[in-house]
Amino acid sequence: MIKFLAKGLFRDRSRSLLPILIIAVGVTITVLMYSWLMGFSVMFIEENARFDTGHVKIVTRAYNALIDQKPYDLGLLNVNEKIKTLSSEHPEVHWQPRIYFGGLLDLPDEDGETLSQGEVIGFGVDLFSDPFESELLNLQETLTKGSLPKKKGEILISEEVADKLGIGIDDLVTLIGSTMYGSMAMSNFTVKGMVRFGVQAMDRGAVIVDISDTRSFLDMEDSASEILGFLPKYNEKITFEISDTFNAEFNDENDEFSDIMTPLRKQSNMEFMLQSMDQRLGSFIFVFIFIMSLILWNSGLMNGIRRYGEIGVRLAIGESKGHIYRSLIVESILIGIAATILGTAIGLGLSYLLQYNGFDISSFMKNSDIIMGATMRAQVTPVSYYIGFIPGVLASVIGALFSGIGIYKRNTAQLFKELET
Amino acid sequence: MKKLITFTFIIFCSMVYAEYPDGNEILRQIDANMYAKSMISSSQMIVHGRRGSRTMKLKSWTEGDDRSFSEYLAPPKDAGTKMLKLEDKLWIYNPSADRTIQISGHMLRQSMMGSDISYEDMMEENELIEVYSAVTTGEEIVNDVSCWRLELTAITDDVPYRTKKVWIDKKKLIALKEERYGRSGKLLKTTEIHEVMQIDERWYPKRMIFKDVLKKGKGTEFIIDEIQFEADIPDSRFSKAALRK
Numbered sequence: 001m002i003k004f005l006a007k008g009l010f011r012d013r014s015r016s017l018l019p020i021l022i023i024a025v026g027v028t029i030t031v032l033m034y035s036w037l038m039g040f041s042v043m044f045i046e047e048n049a050r051f052d053t054g055h056v057k058i059v060t061r062a063y064n065a066l067i068d069q070k071p072y073d074l075g076l077l078n079v080n081e082k083i084k085t086l087s088s089e090h091p092e093v094h095w096q097p098r099i100y101f102g103g104l105l106d107l108p109d110e111d112g113e114t115l116s117q118g119e120v121i122g123f124g125v126d127l128f129s130d131p132f133e134s135e136l137l138n139l140q141e142t143l144t145k146g147s148l149p150k151k152k153g154e155i156l157i158s159e160e161v162a163d164k165l166g167i168g169i170d171d172l173v174t175l176i177g178s179t180m181y182g183s184m185a186m187s188n189f190t191v192k193g194m195v196r197f198g199v200q201a202m203d204r205g206a207v208i209v210d211i212s213d214t215r216s217f218l219d220m221e222d223s224a225s226e227i228l229g230f231l232p233k234y235n236e237k238i239t240f241e242i243s244d245t246f247n248a249e250f251n252d253e254n255d256e257f258s259d260i261m262t263p264l265r266k267q268s269n270m271e272f273m274l275q276s277m278d279q280r281l282g283s284f285i286f287v288f289i290f291i292m293s294l295i296l297w298n299s300g301l302m303n304g305i306r307r308y309g310e311i312g313v314r315l316a317i318g319e320s321k322g323h324i325y326r327s328l329i330v331e332s333i334l335i336g337i338a339a340t341i342l343g344t345a346i347g348l349g350l351s352y353l354l355q356y357n358g359f360d361i362s363s364f365m366k367n368s369d370i371i372m373g374a375t376m377r378a379q380v381t382p383v384s385y386y387i388g389f390i391p392g393v394l395a396s397v398i399g400a401l402f403s404g405i406g407i408y409k410r411n412t413a414q415l416f417k418e419l420e421t
Numbered sequence: 422m423k424k425l426i427t428f429t430f431i432i433f434c435s436m437v438y439a440e441y442p443d444g445n446e447i448l449r450q451i452d453a454n455m456y457a458k459s460m461i462s463s464s465q466m467i468v469h470g471r472r473g474s475r476t477m478k479l480k481s482w483t484e485g486d487d488r489s490f491s492e493y494l495a496p497p498k499d500a501g502t503k504m505l506k507l508e509d510k511l512w513i514y515n516p517s518a519d520r521t522i523q524i525s526g527h528m529l530r531q532s533m534m535g536s537d538i539s540y541e542d543m544m545e546e547n548e549l550i551e552v553y554s555a556v557t558t559g560e561e562i563v564n565d566v567s568c569w570r571l572e573l574t575a576i577t578d579d580v581p582y583r584t585k586k587v588w589i590d591k592k593k594l595i596a597l598k599e600e601r602y603g604r605s606g607k608l609l610k611t612t613e614i615h616e617v618m619q620i621d622e623r624w625y626p627k628r629m630i631f632k633d634v635l636k637k638g639k640g641t642e643f644i645i646d647e648i649q650f651e652a653d654i655p656d657s658r659f660s661k662a663a664l665r666k
Contacts, residue, residue: 062471073470073472074471074472104528106520106522108520112519112520112521113521114522114523174518174520174522176522178531178532178535179498179535181468181470181475181535182468182470182475182532182534182535182536183477183498183499183502183534183535184502184513184515184534185515186515186517186518186520186522187517187518188518188519188520219498256471257472
């Protein structure tokens with residue numbers, strides 16, 4: 001029967017082409033929208049991870065209590081040894097020390113007197129020994145002038161800071177801050193490049209210095225504010241497992257300078273933000289699929305109603321109502337499956353295109369305080385492969401189920417009246 | 422009736438405070454004891470932080486209220502750092518960067534070399550009677566010493582602390598304990614003098630502990646090893662050129 005119905009549908013394009021096209025478009029939009037929203041979720045996590053949280057983060061308990069202030073004087077000691085141990089215990093994780101500091105950037109005049117001065121937020125990251133951080137922070141892409149620092153004593157500053165203080169490439173500037181022990185710290189740097197992250201929170205006053213220079217500037221030899229851990233791909237379960245194992249061994253409630261590891265989800269207000277984002281995305285996906293289902297259900301309904309004349313003739317020549325009803329359902333299943341496969345294939349193709357090429361949203365992010373990248377990407381997940389079947393097959397079959405009920409109300413006498421007209 | 426109660430209260434307070442010496446007179450005596458036209462001192466500053474203690478050695482030259490110069494001698498990381506105060510301006514010279522920076526605005530409220538003392542505190546060298554009006558509010562025993570308790574209220578606007586409570590040694594006329602309050606009335610800093618020394622006719626603090634109550638840690642100990650009053654200091658000492666020497 002299925003083969004017979006399939007042949008009928010294939011040969012009579014008026015019964016199959018339009019429904020398949022309508023359902024396929026609906027499924028394509030569903031798959032694309034779902035993958036796009038998943039991409040937003042992954043992007044939110046990854047952007048926060050690379051700039052701030054890592055997939056896991058190690059700090060001292062004292063630092064953790066004041067983590068919003070980034071108090072590097074309460075930072076980690078013996079960092080090299082710690083990273084060595086962590087790397088042997090968790091070789092799949094890339095461990096990266098960072099120092100965050102606040103200070104003043106001072107541009108001197110010819111006599112060494114202050115010409116201009118402004119507050120900056122400093123990032124001490126490994127720029128020389130490992131390309132990981134440069135790639136993670138997309139420094140090459142964010143560079144607007146000059147080049148990346150290649151040797152000690154060189155600094156990257158945000159374009160906005162440079163414009164505000166009148167700093168040019170190769171200018172000598174002085175960073176002023178406090179050492180880890182509170183003494184006044186001053187160090188001279190040559191400005192090698194200017195960056196624009198497209199995020200106001202960063203562009204307002206960021207300076208990027210190699211971690212070895214930062215350590216010597218802040219008297220923080222073998223120390224760091226934080227050690228961030230990055231998995232090859234974010235996996236919440238693994239981050240919790242690694243953190244639990246680490247904390248069982250090193251976290252001591254009685255020692256404020258013992259180390260504590262926190263998975264991304266548990267850091268600052270990430271738990272709340274991710275939860276609320278999951279809820280919003282979930283509601284959005286539900287509402288979208290519901291609306292799409294209504295449309296495709298209606299399409300199934302219309303498809304059934306459109307064939308009332310044909311059904312009447314089939315009843316008149318003696319076909320049973322149950323047989324017609326069942327054949328209508330099987331046809332809708334066949335159309336639904338064919339259209340969903342087509343729609344999912346197109347949706348996945350477009351999603352993969354957006355996953356690898358992304359979509360530039362920098363013009364929308366100019367005044368944003370949220371740490372987000374300038375390129376939005378879709379993310380194809382296993383769910384992307386079957387989410388289209390909900391509106392594609394289920395909704396159109398349910399539409400046929402309802403419209404088919406009309407078959408049982410069909411009256412032969414009424415049919416002949418219709419045929420006469 | 423209200424007026425009668427207020428009047429009675431004022432009379433009662435006057436009678437109570439009348440038993441104590443005039444606060445402003447005590448301030449004048451403190452100023453006479455503490456302030457010299459010039460002085461040269463060698464001292465140690467021990468910062469008891471959350472991660473241990475750190476000792477810095479410094480030498481200071483002071484002339485009147487307006488001019489002072491300090492040079493850090495130890496530890497090696499801080500050695501060569503110099504500070505110059507001229508009236509209400511403060512410059513810091515850092516030898517590693519070979520730069521002189523003027524500290525101004527909110528930077529003055531920052532901790533000086535990681536201690537519990539701010540740059541603003543360091544610049545507060547005026548005679549007390551010039552900036553505060555005092556009322557003697559009682560007497561108390563501080564570290565087994567009988568003291569007058571004074572409440573000081575600022576009479577000028579440009580002071581870092583609106584009010585202060587000080588406990589003055591009745592005999593040596595030196596503040597053994599001090600509490601400094603912000604504009605909101607919140608306690609910000611405390612100072613306790615644990616040892617005093619006599620130089621000629623003067624009594625002067627030898628060992629004191631400053632504590633920024635908003636900061637964790639055990640405070641900053643300040644020990645004066647040597648002090649010379651009415652010393653001759655050349656004008657060149659208080660110049661920006663001296664910072665780079």
